[in-house]
Amino acid sequence: MSDAWLSRLSDPDPWQPPLPLPAALRTPRTIVRSFEKGDGPRLFEAVTTERPKILPWMLWALTDHQRVDDSIYYVERCVRGLALPSCNDFPLAIADPETGQILGGVGFHRIDRGSRCGEIGYWIRGEAQGRGLATEVAGALTSQGLTPTASGGWGFRRIVLFCDAANDASRRVADKLGFRLELRSRKERYSDYGDGRDPYVDMLGFAVLHDDWDFQQHRAKPGIGWS
Numbered sequence: 001m002s003d004a005w006l007s008r009l010s011d012p013d014p015w016q017p018p019l020p021l022p023a024a025l026r027t028p029r030t031i032v033r034s035f036e037k038g039d040g041p042r043l044f045e046a047v048t049t050e051r052p053k054i055l056p057w058m059l060w061a062l063t064d065h066q067r068v069d070d071s072i073y074y075v076e077r078c079v080r081g082l083a084l085p086s087c088n089d090f091p092l093a094i095a096d097p098e099t100g101q102i103l104g105g106v107g108f109h110r111i112d113r114g115s116r117c118g119e120i121g122y123w124i125r126g127e128a129q130g131r132g133l134a135t136e137v138a139g140a141l142t143s144q145g146l147t148p149t150a151s152g153g154w155g156f157r158r159i160v161l162f163c164d165a166a167n168d169a170s171r172r173v174a175d176k177l178g179f180r181l182e183l184r185s186r187k188e189r190y191s192d193y194g195d196g197r198d199p200y201v202d203m204l205g206f207a208v209l210h211d212d213w214d215f216q217q218h219r220a221k222p223g224i225g226w227s
Contacts, residue, residue, distance in 0.1 A: 010114030015156065017087055018149040027140045030133065031097040032106060034082060039093060039102065040072030046102040047071070050126020056193040057167050058123050088113070094124070094137050103128050106137050108145060108154065116157035118145060122173070129169070135176045139218035142177065146210045158209050164191065165202035178220030179206035 024033035035043070047054065047065040054061045065071050081087050091107040104124035111118045120142060122134050138161075147153020161179055163170035174181075183205030192199040212224040 011116055011157075014113040015111065015116040015118075016113070017085065017090075018154060021082065021090075022144055022147075022152055022154055025140055025144055026097065027136050029096075030094050030103060030137055032092050032094055032137055032141060035075045035078040035091065035093050037075065037079060040075045041068055042095075042100065042102045043075060043093070044068040044071035046104065046125040053126030053129060054123060056195060057164060057170065059191060059193070062194060092141070094122075094133070103133060104137075106134075106141055108141075108156075108159075116155070117160060118154065118156045118158075119160045119162065120145065121161075122170075134169075134173050138173055139177050142208065142213065143215050143218050146208075146213050147215070156210075158207060161206040163204055163206075164189075165204050171204060174204075174206040176219070177208075178222070178224060179208050180212070180220070180224055180226075181205075182207050 021034065024031055026032075044065055044067075047061060051061055056062075065074070078091055081089065088111045089107070089109050090111075091105055091109075093102055094104040094106055095102055102125070104122065106120070106122040108118035109121055120138060122138050124134050142159055144152075145154040145156045145159050147155070149155035161174050162183075163174070165171075165184070181204065183203065185203045185205070187198070187200040188203045189201055190199050191201050208220050208224070212220050214221050
């Protein structure tokens with residue numbers, strides 16, 4: 001029996017990483033760029049200065065970046081990964097444009113090439129939280145993400161955002177940017193925060209399409225809910 005019908009389940013022009021990758025992105029208070037050789041110590045400092053404020057939501061902070069060498073290796077792995085045509089994970093640094101201090105991270109992950117869809121994620125270092133940086137950066141990167149590759153963007157058709165239903169700060173970012181709430185899933189993801197809670201957590205899923213987005217305001221157009 002032929003499985004030719006399977007080809008109809010993916011875009012005939014699947015997403016491919018732009019070559020070269022989009023340029024560094026300036027926002028009013030930050031620069032968003034690929035990690036570079038030499039960023040390791042700055043990244044280590046960003047994670048460790050107030051590590052408890054990154055937890056519990058960023059599970060990698062429980063085990064990773066325990067030594068400066070860990071952060072140096074992470075940066076080197078990012079640099080090598082970006083050079084691979086098969087790369088489906090694009091972590092980016094959020095940096096202070098004046099001092100170079102790492103303020104956090106953002107990026108596109110778990111990309112579904114067949115549907116031209118990328119998942120955006122973000123984190124902000126402890127003492128920089130509460131200033132709206134995550135919203136500022138995620139909005140600007142979503143604009144770049146939904147811009148066609150021929151115009152210097154990432155070329156996504158759709159961008160999704162997932163968060164633990166108990167992560168109020170992350171949900172506020174999605175709400176402020178006007179992302180459409182598309183998913184409420186009960187005990188959907190295993191996340192062992194190590195604090196005695198049930199490791200199966202409720203998740204929220206948000207999304208926005210290219211046609212939903214206001215590229216001047218870096219947020220969704222008003223009223224993009226279900227019609």
